Amino acid sequence: MEPRPNRLELRGNRLRIEWNDGQKREITLADLRAACPCATCRERRAAPPAPTPGLLPVLSLAEARPLAIAGMKPVGNYAYGIAFSDGHDTGIYTLELLRSLGEPVSD
Numbered sequence: 001m002e003p004r005p006n007r008l009e010l011r012g013n014r015l016r017i018e019w020n021d022g023q024k025r026e027i028t029l030a031d032l033r034a035a036c037p038c039a040t041c042r043e044r045r046a047a048p049p050a051p052t053p054g055l056l057p058v059l060s061l062a063e064a065r066p067l068a069i070a071g072m073k074p075v076g077n078y079a080y081g082i083a084f085s086d087g088h089d090t091g092i093y094t095l096e097l098l099r100s101l102g103e104p105v106s107d
Contacts, residue, residue, distance in 0.1 A: 001020070001021070002095070003019045003020060003021050003023070003095065003099055004019065004020045004095065005017050005018065005019060005020070005095070005098070006018050006019060006020050008072065010069060011026070013028055013029050013030070013066075013067070014026045014027060014028055014029065014102075015027050015029065015032060015069065015102075016105070017098060017099075017102075019099070023099075023104060024104065024105045024106070024107070025099070025101070025102040025103065025104055025105065026102050026103055026105050027098075027101045027102030027103075028102070029067045029068065029069060029084075030067055031101060031102065032069075032082070032093075032101065032102075033067055033084055033086070033088070035093075035097065035101055036088065036090075036091035036093075037091050037092065037093060037094075037097060038088075038090040038091040038092070040090065041088075041091065060086075060087075062085065062086045062087045063086045065085060065086070066085075067084060067085055067086060068084070068085040069082060069083070069084060069085070070083040070084060070085050070089075071083040071089070075092050078094055078095060079092045079093055079094045079095060080092075080093050080095075080098065081093075
């Protein structure tokens with residue numbers, strides 16, 4: 001049997017997923033956002049560092065606010081689409097990816 005989520009719960013700045021095999025994992029929203037699998041985010045992670053050291057990126061107002069999940073919905077039987085408060089909503093998180101993220105919890 002393939003692991004599938006039984007329960008999804010927001011706990012402050014973490015997403016807790018309880019899986020049908022009994023495993024529970026918590027992922028910080030920042031780590032979840034950083035692991036976005038969309039093409040734009042993959043390209044940004046693979047890009048070389050900025051050529052001028054010391055320059056910092058300018059953040060939009062939405063990016064400067066604390067990160068939150070604005071929405072989350074199933075995509076078929078294999079993934080979830082997650083919309084974040086920074087306006088990003090194109091990542092499709094497969095169940096395999098979600099299972100690999102975060103830390104196991106035991107309570």
